[in-house]
């Protein structure tokens with residue numbers, strides 16, 4: 001049923017892509033004017049931010065088939081890099097954001113090195129360890145990171161001479177970052193580079209036998225995903241004006257992972273759907289926030305059982321598959337979960 | 341005499357105590373259709389895996405176009421001009437035939453992230469090249485009707501052809517085919533044979549593993565017979581057919597034993 005609805009929506013979209021895109025962009029641009037309520041816009045901002053963040057994880061998990069569960073570590077590095085550059089060194093937001101992306105990307109490369117020989121659960125454990133180590137460094141390297149006090153008073157960015165602060169305005173920064181992410185990523189995925197990532201996910205040995213340098217491609221994939229996690233981290237820091245290491249725990253990593261799984265790996269739209277659902281759930285269940293992870297867990301189990309490719313998961317476009325391969329994937333995913 | 345394109349010198353591969361391949365010498369000349377036969381478990385696939393860099397030999401050396409390659413990995417060897425198919429078909433099952441073939445062009449294109457983001461000349465000419473050439477190969481292998489079908493949904497025999505198409509995209513100097521006729525019906529097998537001969541006439545050197553004697557005898561110009569990892573015979577089909585070692589390995593001593601089944 002979902003796939004049919006999704007198929008139909010896709011068909012309609014393809015038919016009128018241009019008009020729909022324009023309407024969509026206009027709509028996106030005027031949302032804050034229609035809804036100048038900072039509580040509601042706060043939710044929209046979170047959705048947008050997490051959509052890009054989950055999207056960046058989806059690059060790694062969904063497209064090259066690696067299994068990164070320590071994405072919060074990359075998110076942290078982006079946020080801290082921007083915060084430190086902006087507060088200690090007085091950088092303005094935009095260059096600090098770019099540097100944050102690059103620094104995170106370099107760390108992504110370093111993390112990818114020991115993981116090239118690892119797969120599945122072993123790779124997952126390394127990324128998990130990395131995430132915790134990074135958080136502990138942020139907690140203890142007091143001179144640079146403020147230690148347990150975190151970093152306060154992170155200055156708001158400027159855009160066309162205006163100081164951007166508060167959800168109603170900051171929305172535009174998340175929107176720009178999100179659109180850039182989608183635009184650039186879409187181009188990469190539809191090129192030789194994206195094809196090589198997908199081929200590794202589908203069958204690494206076959207990819208290698210066709211001359212795809214799997215290790216290099218996996219590193220590049222990790223770097224690209226980490227880059228955007230860093231960019232999102234960098235936009236997050238001045239949004240909240242304050243960051244501390246406890247905002248980047250493993251819980252946060254699982255949170256991002258849950259969005260990707262719920263929405264669907266290997267599609268561009270999946271993480272957006274996942275981020276919306278997860279954000280709304282955590283908003284609705286705010287009174288029971290400590291049970292949020294339980295709700296995610298239940299949701300993930302249900303998804304695995306009922307729709308392993310996620311709500312709008314792959315299997316359309318170049319990834320489409322029949323029931324048989326679906327069942328196979330279901331099996332392999334249940335196995336993966338079983339391994340955990 | 342033609343150039344030796346692929347050469348094995350005393351190649352062995354041991355898995356623990358199991359000598360899957362033991363001290364095998366082989367010479368494939370440019371232009372050959374070279375056959376490797378032997379009963380199931382004889383070490384044929386393992387031998388191909390050594391040639392294509394999936395395994396490093398325990399002993400011995402492999403020379404490809406005169407260059408030692410035992411320390412190279414599969415992607416490096418592919419770049420040097422060797423392409424292969426797999427006995428247990430390894431297609432990208434969730435991708436269309438067209439996508440499968442397009443990935444085969446990886447080493448012949450050079451788009452990097454930067455080129456893709458800006459859709460510059462490199463990207464455009466690569467995409468154009470890949471799309472056009474992929475269509476040509478798909479036509480040539482007779483898969484036009486399945487261009488947009490998911491590879492995993494195709495019949496076995498057709499999947500094998502997709503795998504060959506994908507390997508051809510590399511424009512290799514040598515093509516290694518591991519049991520390409522397995523799972524094919526007699527008509528498909530015959531078409532495959534004609535297709536291999538056609539490829540060979542176009543200049544491809546081909547090495548093919550098969551345990552269907554009739555198929556291989558009428559296809560190859562030289563072949564090598566493995567049994568329990570060791571070379572027991574080699575030469576033209578005529579020589580091999582009459583070799584006492586081969587007759588014993590395949591048919592036992594006077595009695596017809598397994599070899600073709602399994």
Ligand SMILES: Nc1ncnc2c1ncn2[C@@H]1O[C@H](COP(=O)(O)OP(=O)(O)O)[C@@H](O)[C@H]1O
Pocket residue numbers: 355358360378379380381382383384385386387
């Ligand atoms: N990765 C491996 N590990 C252990 N034993 C293997 C491995 N690959 C193949 N073998 C063994 O090596 C022998 C030769 O196998 P193979 O090369 O597949 O034979 P063939 O292709 O001629 O049927 C078999 O006994 C097989 O079980």
Ligand SMILES: [Mg+2]
Pocket residue numbers: 384385386427
């Ligand atoms: Mg075999």
